[in-house]
Amino acid sequence: MTLRTDHSLIAKWIKDNTRVLDLGCGDGALLAGLQKKQNVTGYGVEIDEDNIVKCIQSGVNVIQTDLDAGLSQFENNTFDYVIMTQTLQAIYYPEKLLTEMTRVGHEAIVTFPNMAHWKCRIQMALGGHMPKSKTLPYEWYNTPNIHLCSLDDFESLCAKKNIEILERATVDHAHQISLGMNIFPNLLGEIAIYRFCSKK
């Protein structure tokens, strides 16, 4: 099984034999890979029933939860990492959930589509319409993505929330990395990946 590039980037950031909570874990592919290759244990959290069935089928512990209801069932600092890939933008209260992630885990990792990617900027500035792309395929009226942001937006929220950013990476929609992205991440990065924790 080959991991998506954002998954393999995340996998590199995760130490072996650790405990992971994966929020919005989808079909459990990331956790299944981490369990198999890095002896990671933990749980996926998911709301979609088709995905839950897939997790159960592939031996990933999965807890059905609405992330908008918070993570109250999890105790403080019970995980080494709390991961959330491509879900932050669909959450009602992202700022609360980010704090919850740093409460439950020693470190947290999120990925989200960058709203300030140059293609988005051109579509808004010149096309005069809401941006659509491979990472953001929806129309404005049917998108689940209600809280889109840019890398700069995310970083200023972290500053406000006393969250320390430990590492940052960006990839394109095919989850590839380019040199330009490293120099101008907020302009050229299509998907942002952050590792962070609460400021000690």
Next chain:
Amino acid sequence: MKNTLPPDNVGLVKPNKAHFDETLVLASGSNLNGFDLVYETYGKLNAEHSNAILICHALSGDHHVAGYHTLEDKKPGWWDNAIGPNKIIDTNKFFIVCPNNIGGCSGSTGPLTINPDTGKIYGPNFPLVTVEDWVKTQAMLADHLGIDVWAVIIGGSLGGMQCMEWSIAYPNRLKHTFVIAAAAKLSTQNIAFNEVARQVIRSDRDFNEGHYYKNDNKPIHGLMQARMLGHITYLSDDALDEKFGRQLRDGEIKFGYDVEFQIESYLRHQGRSFVDRFDANSYLLLTKVLDYFDPAAKSNGDLAKVMSPATAEFLIISFSSDWRFSPSRSKEIMSALLETNKQVSYIEIQSKQGHDSFLKAIPRYHEVMEAALNRIAGEVGIQ
């Protein structure tokens, strides 16, 4: 009469009986001087004895889970929709065992059994038992059948409580457990419902302090009403409304106390048919088994601590419309397991049928169990 049975049915089955000579010391401190367990099995135990599934029945269930006893039977076993060749719990892959618990009235030692010490039937003198006692007897049955470790133990409602107890009392004897529509203890409201049911039975003028066998005048009305009350709590408001609404049996209001609404007719029918198959002393005892279950009580209510010996992988399933054992009760079990980093998955199935949902062939519910069992089949080396 049926001439043939569908290919995915286990077919005609016969109950077995195992006798145990040992004196069973019960949680109450009483002793049972030997006892019988009646049970059914479906499928074949493999050479490694690794494919055994234990089904734990709920309040009014018994050992007859699947198939038919005779071709004249109106209904198959109580979970026939899930168990059979190529069904969710596939008898081509797994060896399925279901005993009738002691204290019941379907053949295992209970109020209807003759007490070897007195030569008379136990009746109301049958000692009160607990889930712990049941699980102990089930473990003895497992020994008898040569099953060291169950691949899965599955139970709904009171059956789910037995799953929990297994995982605490015999952590090394089960690999997986499906705890369905269960609770770590009854709520106050649940005990209240049980108490009304008991009072209705015990105040029936034919109850005679439980000694109703001599004159063969059973507390029919009491047991019937207790079942009617119970039945309402097993269904949801919506399910009753959808099924019966305000339909009138004879199409018009008659200004009397005979059956007018269809729901009245249905409940009376349910109550009456229950009386034919169930013993009042057993019913009283079983409601007490439910009331007493509270493993966390040993540890000041700390369920996580009590369940910490468990090593099984848990699949916890609740149903959205179940108000008798609501999803929040299942979540309590889940949270306790999360606290000590146990292997656990949890899903709430959308359903309309209330607590009874666990007996229904709800597609998503069956799909979840099938996904888990497919993986488990792989683990224990079955294709």
